[in-house]
Amino acid sequence: MGCGASAVPKNNCTDEQRRELCAENGRRMLQLCVPQALDKSSEVKVTVPQQLAGFKASANTLRDHAVKLREKKEKEGTSDGGAEEGQEKKAGIGGFMDKVTGAIEGVAEKAGELVGKGVGAALDEAAKALDAAVDKLESPMSTVGRDIVEAKKAEIAKVYEEVIPTVLVDAEVPVALVRGEPPYGLKEYQAVPGSALSDKLTSLSRDKLAEQLEPVVKPALDEHSALKAFSAAMKAHEAAVAASAKLSPSGTALEKVEFDLGKHVIQEVISRLGELIAKEEAEIRKAPGGKWPEDPQIFATVFSGEQLTADTWAGTFKARKGLK
Numbered sequence: 001m002g003c004g005a006s007a008v009p010k011n012n013c014t015d016e017q018r019r020e021l022c023a024e025n026g027r028r029m030l031q032l033c034v035p036q037a038l039d040k041s042s043e044v045k046v047t048v049p050q051q052l053a054g055f056k057a058s059a060n061t062l063r064d065h066a067v068k069l070r071e072k073k074e075k076e077g078t079s080d081g082g083a084e085e086g087q088e089k090k091a092g093i094g095g096f097m098d099k100v101t102g103a104i105e106g107v108a109e110k111a112g113e114l115v116g117k118g119v120g121a122a123l124d125e126a127a128k129a130l131d132a133a134v135d136k137l138e139s140p141m142s143t144v145g146r147d148i149v150e151a152k153k154a155e156i157a158k159v160y161e162e163v164i165p166t167v168l169v170d171a172e173v174p175v176a177l178v179r180g181e182p183p184y185g186l187k188e189y190q191a192v193p194g195s196a197l198s199d200k201l202t203s204l205s206r207d208k209l210a211e212q213l214e215p216v217v218k219p220a221l222d223e224h225s226a227l228k229a230f231s232a233a234m235k236a237h238e239a240a241v242a243a244s245a246k247l248s249p250s251g252t253a254l255e256k257v258e259f260d261l262g263k264h265v266i267q268e269v270i271s272r273l274g275e276l277i278a279k280e281e282a283e284i285r286k287a288p289g290g291k292w293p294e295d296p297q298i299f300a301t302v303f304s305g306e307q308l309t310a311d312t313w314a315g316t317f318k319a320r321k322g323l324k
Contacts, residue, residue: 017313022178023170024316025302026197028292029178029281030168033198034160037276041149044276046268048141051259055134055237058254062127062240065248066120072249119247126243133229133236140226145269151220156273159212167205173197178302186305194282202274209270210263217269221262230261 013021149156177196180188193199221227237257244254284291285303292299298315302308 011309011311013308013310013313017310017317018175018179018184018308019170020317021298021302021308021313022175023168023173025292025299026173026178027164027168028299029197029284029303030164030201030277031161032284032291033277033280034164034273035157036280037273038149038153038157040276041146041153044145044149044269044272046141046145046265046272048138049259049261049264051257052134052137052141052233054257055130055233058237058240059127059130059134061252061254062123062130062244062248065244065252066123066127068249069123069247070120123243123247126240130233130236130240133233137226137229137233140224140229144221144224144226144265145272147224148217148220148265148269149273152217155216156213159209159216163205163208163212164201167208168197168201172200172204179308184305184308189303189305192285194285195278196281198274198278198281201277202270206267206270210266213266213270214263217266218262221265226265227261234259 175184177192177200180190180192182188234257237254241254241256244252248254288303289300290296295316298312301312
């Protein structure tokens with residue numbers, strides 16, 4: 001052997017064996033991390049949807065419209081739609097506001113009574129009803145993620161258990177996600193991001209997870225106070241939109257909002273669990289010994305800078321492939 005040449009260990013595994021080892025143990029890593037992440041359900045926080053801020057903005061817009069209508073009427077020397085404008089107009093607006101009141105379902109029970117004071121008052125009441133509905137939503141939104149995970153922990157774990165091997169097939173778990181780049185020593189292993197496998201799982205399986213989680217968590221979601229409060233807020237906003245279309249200055253009416261809070265919560269749960277799984281992965285990578293009960297030494301070897309040998313591969317696959 002010439003000077004400077006490096007010897008290749010006779011027992012070194014092949015590239016294909018290395019890929020198989022990394023893919024199999026990569027899946028094992030995630031299967032270890034998911035239950036530990038689910039145990040930290042208190043950290044699953046759902047981001048408040050932007051629609052909630054939109055509802056608040058809509059209430060402020062209604063108030064601005066009320067002010068502008070009053071100012072306009074004052075300049076014109078007329079009322080802003082009070083009783084003195086005639087019984088016919090009053091009846092028309094009053095009947096409309098009765099419908100708005102019904103849509104709000106008790107949030108603004110006295111809205112119709114205010115029409116006699118003018119359309120400005122009617123818009124103010126629609127804004128007040130919308131604010132009240134939003135206020136009732138903020139508190140349950142802060143716990144909905146935690147509550148859903150706690151209620152359906154076993155079912156969520158089962159979904160992940162089924163999705164991991166389905167989505168993270170061998171081709172989707174390159175050696176680089178587990179061991180880094182050649183020559184696969186300690187330096188290369190330590191350069192791998194601690195969340196490499198978890199990030200891959202979340203990016204590849206988000207749609208499939210959402211599809212399979214929806215029927216699992218929907219019963220708990222439907223009964224949660226956040227979903228009920230959001231439904232009331234949506235109705236209040238629809239009433240506000242209707243009031244705006246009827247009473248706001250021309251060309252300034254509010255726009256209807258369509259949003260599925262249940263789907264938003266599921267996506268947020270997937271994201272937060274992905275972050276928690278990533279934290280668990282990073283910790284296990286630092287000390288992999290004894291973590292996988294079936295093949296603790298092999299798992300620890302794969303998640304290290306140690307040489308992966310043919311014997312390492314055989315310890316995992318020999319019996320499975322019917323080899324002697």
